[in-house]
Amino acid sequence: MKRNYYLLLLIPCFLFAACDKKRERVFEDSPTERLNAAVANAQTILKSKPNGWIMQYFPGDNAQYGGANLFVNFTSNADVNVQADYVSSNVTSTYKVYPGAGPILTFDTYNSIFGFFAAPGAISQQVNNDVGLGGDIEFLVMKATADSVILKGRKRGNRIVLVPMPAGSATVITNYKTSYARFYSPNSYRFETAKGQTELEFGWFNSLLSMTTTYSVRATETGVSFYAESEIDGIKFKDLTYKPATTAYPNGYYDNAAGTVKLVPVF
Structure with a gap:
């Protein structure tokens, strides 16, 4: 009976030693060594x-x-x-x-x-x-x-x-430059949804301003992307794809995948 009692007393010690060794393995590198490894x-x-x-x-x-x-x-x-x-x-x-x-x-x-x-x-x-x-x-x-x-x-x-x-970097860069020039060439923009229109004007550099909101925009190869998810008339969006000119939109437009919001250039 005493032998069993002593064994029970020793079990926590073994467990503690095992945990202690595990901690040593997790933190075997110093903070400086881990930082230098991250830099490298x-x-x-x-x-x-x-x-x-x-x-x-x-x-x-x-x-x-x-x-x-x-x-x-x-x-x-x-x-x-x-x-x-x-x-x-x-x-x-x-x-x-x-x-x-x-x-x-x-x-x-x-x-x-x-x-x-x-x-x-x-x-x-x-x-x-x-x-x-x-x-x-x-x-x-x-x-x-x-x-x-x-x-x-x-x-x-x-x-x-x-x-x-991607491969073909010269072509990719040209595509981005073309997309940037296309985005920046209108005098202003407007959002269109089923609920109506929201007029926008350019702020500094590539921002668009409504009466209440600043939209931070970046050109992509296929359209534009917003810094953060944005919302207009209850519709959330982040990336819009450029669509070529149509009869209704002679200067083309950008829209989301669902086609529920359009960003329309105004010349």
């Missing part, structure tokens, strides 16, 4: 795409100015080539990934494409000329995998997504 992984992922990445970039507080597509190719541990849908420039500058609150990606030398968003007074007559469009050039790497890289702007906190550039 981010660097490796960024360089892993020979065609580079499409960076869905949104400047300003709460992405208030609309977005752009930046085409970034990390060609070495230090060099990055950058193009964009809104401008013909093709520039090379430097970047680095370093440890901070997590892996930090910074574009650490001047680059006119990022400078357009980040430099004070980049656009004349802006509402707040001291901060320009409020674009970030430093980002916390939230996730880095072969499928996507998720960033968070260190100043503005906007979510920035990088997706791999």
Whole structure:
């Protein structure tokens, strides 16, 4: 009986020792080692795409100015080539990934494409000329995998997504530039639903303004995408596809998959 009693007393000790060893296995790397590994992984992922990445970039507080597509190719541990849908420039500058609150990606030398968003007074007559469009050039790497890289702007906190550039990057970039030019060419827009119309005007850069709402828009290869899910007349949407001209819509239009909301250019 005593023997059984002693065995019962020993069981919790064995269990505690097993749990303690398990804890040691989970935390066998120090926080510094884990951070350095995350930095190395981010660097490796960024360089892993020979065609580079499409960076869905949104400047300003709460992405208030609309977005752009930046085409970034990390060609070495230090060099990055950058193009964009809104401008013909093709520039090379430097970047680095370093440890901070997590892996930090910074574009650490001047680059006119990022400078357009980040430099004070980049656009004349802006509402707040001291901060320009409020674009970030430093980002916390939230996730880095072969499928996507998720960033968070260190100043503005906007979510920035990088997706791999497909093969035939020159054609893809041309398609984005064409889509951007098409979106930006009208004087204004309007939403159309079964309930009626909502007039829109351009804000700074790629934002659209109604009487009550700012819509932050980015061109895509096939149409436009909004920074966040939006709603008009009870209809929620995020991505709209461009449809060519018809008799009723001589300048074409954008609509959702269900065809329940249209974004119509006004010239």
